[in-house]
Amino acid sequence: MAAEGMTPEELEAALQAKAQETEKQADTVRAMKAKKEEKAVVAAAVDKLKELKKELAELTKAQAASDTAGADNKQVFRANLNKVLEQNLFFIPSFKIYGGVGGLYDYGPTGAAVKSNLTEFWRSHFVLEENMLPIECPAVTPHCVLKASGHVDRFLDMMVHDMETKAFFRADHLLGDFLEKLIAAEKDAAKKHELELVLARLDEYKQEELGALIKQFDIKAPETGNALSEPYPFNLMFQTQIGPAGNSIGFMRPETAQGIFVNFKELLYYNGNKLPFAAAQIGQSYRNEIAPRAGLLRVREFTQFEIEHFVDPEDKSHKKFKRVADIAFNLYPREEQLQAKGTVKLSLGDALSKGIIANETLAYFIGRTYLFLEKAGIDPERMRFRQHLQHEMAHYACDCWDAEIECSYGWVECVGLADRSAFDLDAHSKASKVDLTAFKKFDKPIETEVLQLDPQMKEVGKVFKKEAGLVKDALLALSDEQKTTMQAQLEGAGEAELAMESGTVKITPDTVKIKTVKKKISGKTFTPGVIEPSFGIGRIIYCLYEHSFYTRPGSEQRTVFRFSPVAAPIKCTVFPLLQQQKFEESTAQVAEALTRAGLSRKVDETGASIGKRYARTDEIGVPFAITVDHTTLEDNTVTLRERDSMEQVRIPLLEVAEVVRCLCEQHISWKDDVMSKYPRQEAKEE
Numbered sequence: 273m274a275a276e277g278m279t280p281e282e283l284e285a286a287l288q289a290k291a292q293e294t295e296k297q298a299d300t301v302r303a304m305k306a307k308k309e310e311k312a313v314v315a316a317a318v319d320k321l322k323e324l325k326k327e328l329a330e331l332t333k334a335q336a337a338s339d340t341a342g343a344d345n346k347q348v349f350r351a352n353l354n355k356v357l358e359q360n361l362f363f364i365p366s367f368k369i370y371g372g373v374g375g376l377y378d379y380g381p382t383g384a385a386v387k388s389n390l391t392e393f394w395r396s397h398f399v400l401e402e403n404m405l406p407i408e409c410p411a412v413t414p415h416c417v418l419k420a421s422g423h424v425d426r427f428l429d430m431m432v433h434d435m436e437t438k439a440f441f442r443a444d445h446l447l448g449d450f451l452e453k454l455i456a457a458e459k460d461a462a463k464k465h466e467l468e469l470v471l472a473r474l475d476e477y478k479q480e481e482l483g484a485l486i487k488q489f490d491i492k493a494p495e496t497g498n499a500l501s502e503p504y505p506f507n508l509m510f511q512t513q514i515g516p517a518g519n520s521i522g523f524m525r526p527e528t529a530q531g532i533f534v535n536f537k538e539l540l541y542y543n544g545n546k547l548p549f550a551a552a553q554i555g556q557s558y559r560n561e562i563a564p565r566a567g568l569l570r571v572r573e574f575t576q577f578e579i580e581h582f583v584d585p586e587d588k589s590h591k592k593f594k595r596v597a598d599i600a601f602n603l604y605p606r607e608e609q610l611q612a613k614g615t616v617k618l619s620l621g622d623a624l625s626k627g628i629i630a631n632e633t634l635a636y637f638i639g640r641t642y643l644f645l646e647k648a649g650i651d652p653e654r655m656r657f658r659q660h661l662q663h664e665m666a667h668y669a670c671d672c673w674d675a676e677i678e679c680s681y682g683w684v685e686c687v688g689l690a691d692r693s694a695f696d697l698d699a700h701s702k703a704s705k706v707d708l709t710a711f712k713k714f715d716k717p718i719e720t721e722v723l724q725l726d727p728q729m730k731e732v733g734k735v736f737k738k739e740a741g742l743v744k745d746a747l748l749a750l751s752d753e754q755k756t757t758m759q760a761q762l763e764g765a766g767e768a769e770l771a772m773e774s775g776t777v778k779i780t781p782d783t784v785k786i787k788t789v790k791k792k793i794s795g796k797t798f799t800p801g802v803i804e805p806s807f808g809i810g811r812i813i814y815c816l817y818e819h820s821f822y823t824r825p826g827s828e829q830r831t832v833f834r835f836s837p838v839a840a841p842i843k844c845t846v847f848p849l850l851q852q853q854k855f856e857e858s859t860a861q862v863a864e865a866l867t868r869a870g871l872s873r874k875v876d877e878t879g880a881s882i883g884k885r886y887a888r889t890d891e892i893g894v895p896f897a898i899t900v901d902h903t904t905l906e907d908n909t910v911t912l913r914e915r916d917s918m919e920q921v922r923i924p925l926l927e928v929a930e931v932v933r934c935l936c937e938q939h940i941s942w943k944d945d946v947m948s949k950y951p952r953q954e955a956k957e958e
């Protein structure tokens with residue numbers, strides 16, 4: 273600005289203009305600065321967002337990796353376990369030399385021993401303890417029995433097949449697997465929830481719904497990706513013919529329970545016509561599973577242990593319930609499942625008083641089942657009792673619970689416990705026309721009002737002529753409920769219908785009189801209700817293998833089964849330290865003493881090192897081992913080793929068998945009794 277020659281006024285005006293301009297520029301600079309700061313903030317936020325996104329991506333990746341690692345770990349664990357099981361003949365695929373048959377397995381010597389131990393334990397825990405009536409029925413069952421029980425019409429699974437290769441699949445399993453994968457991959461919470469709801473109803477879908485869902489999700493055949501057929505029903509029973517004529521259809525029984533129901537009349541009589549009582553059956557069941565998978569868990573022939581406990585439907589108390597009332601373990605009631613909550617630890621007494629379990633007898637058997645599984649060696653924290661949702665139960669059932677055990681395949685139903693009401697006996701009574709009711713005598717006769725029905729034979733004869741006798745029989749066979757209905761119809765409409773074999777006839781007030789009379793009655797006739805615990809021992813054994821299997825830390829990665837002595841295939845091994853004649857006599861003496869004590873034992877006289885021989889017995893879960901060594905020859909003592917702690921004590925040869933017996937029967941404990949009584953011996957060769 274040139275100030276020379278300006279008047280003071282002009283100068284002031286010019287200065288003001290300049291000041292305004294400077295102020296404007298300052299505003300612009302300030303605005304630019306603010307914008308810059310804003311930009312910096314935005315840039316910082318963007319960076320932060322990027323960082324967060326990166327973190328999120330990493331977390332998602334890590335989550336996916338850990339899921340896969342979890343799945344991989346499970347598969348590695350299962351592969352290791354199966355290798356050890358097969359190598360040690362716990363099981364052998366049936367007909368292996370011919371390539372095997374899906375869903376059929378043999379128990380080898382070790383597996384058969386575990387099964388026989390658990391069978392004996394089950395027998396004493398249930399059959400002896402409850403004074404049950406054991407029975408054994410044929411597996412081949414005539415059509416009429418399984419028609420009456422509902423199996424011919426309703427023992428179905430929905431099947432689909434690959435349209436090209438004709439490979440068969442269970443429709444609900446395919447849909448379930450597909451949904452599980454979809455849910456795992458879905459990021460949108462709302463969509464995920466929607467899919468979870470579809471999955472939760474998997475058991476409910478009927479043929480058409482399954483077909484529609486398979487189409488909706490465009491599910492293809494696994495491996496080939498080919499189109500699938502529409503779902504269609506497949507009956508799981510193996511059909512056969514009884515006798516050479518081919519006109520008598522039979523089935524291999526799909527459960528052992530029906531044999532008990534059809535013998536109810538005889539069993540009740542044998543039991544002095546007294547209720548409650550239970551009958552039990554151990555036997556093979558056959559189900560032609562569509563696609564047996566999950567190894568030993570879903571097979572086509574398996575052993576069931578079934579109990580049918582018959583009760584008065586009006587009194588389902590159990591006199592021994594108090595003994596289990598305080599036991600608390602994982603229950604998964606219906607409410608918790610519906611609200612997607614976890615299991616609750618509740619005592620049976622609380623579960624009963626809160627109305628979660630329907631009655632004492634069912635609760636009693638849930639408690640006894642828990643004790644059985646726990647004593648057999650199932651980890652209580654990986655066991656739960658899940659109540660059936662309403663839609664899972666048959667319409668006649670009052671309450672059902674499954675004992676589920678967690679293993680690498682997820683939660684697996686191993687025992688079903690159901691209050692089946694009077695359905696089975698009613699169904700067989702109706703079909704066989706044999707009375708399958710029980711009579712309960714009251715302590716004192718009671719006076720009650722009953723409906724008395726008198727056919728008016730003069731009128732009946734006039735109206736029904738030749739049929740009169742049949743009409744009279746049909747009238748006299750009416751139940752109390754039917755009499756009440758007929759009385760109401762006669763009083764209301766002036767006539768009622770009577771169902772006869774030849775058709776329906778009309779009854780009028782002239783042909784029959786129905787009136788209420790007072791009567792002294794000494795008891796009541798009723799169809800007993802049934803509470804059924806049904807065990808699949810094969811599934812329990814497989815879960816036990818998983819819960820017992822571990823790798824001992826150390827360079828050699830030796831595997832061990834920590835079987836309880838109850839389940840262990842062999843209770844004790846006997847080793848002479850070296851393959852020398854001088855050890856033979858003492859070795860034989862120990863072996864004989866063990867046999868006399870009723871203990872299964874194995875003498876390992878191979879020349880392998882003692883460490884290798886211990887490893888071999890650990891691998892099949894033998895809980896105790898006795899070694900005969902040089903000191904034995906001097907002072908007649910042997911070493912006794914416990915499998916899991918690997919601790920050893922020195923013990924007189926003459927005492928050792930009795931000590932092992934007491935340990936196996938759990939009368940004494942290794943830590944508290946054996947280790948404190950006998951001198952410890954340092955383990956040298958492990």
Ligand SMILES: Nc1ncnc2c1ncn2[C@@H]1O[C@H](COP(=O)(O)OP(=O)(O)OP(=O)(O)O)[C@@H](O)[C@H]1O
Binds near residue numbers: 568
């Ligand atoms: N195919 C099978 N292989 C091995 N065990 C089985 C099989 N089917 C049933 N079981 C056993 O028999 C028990 C009682 O049979 P139940 O009819 O209640 O089973 P389920 O409900 O049909 O079993 P799932 O739903 O797993 O097929 C089951 O708890 C299970 O331990």
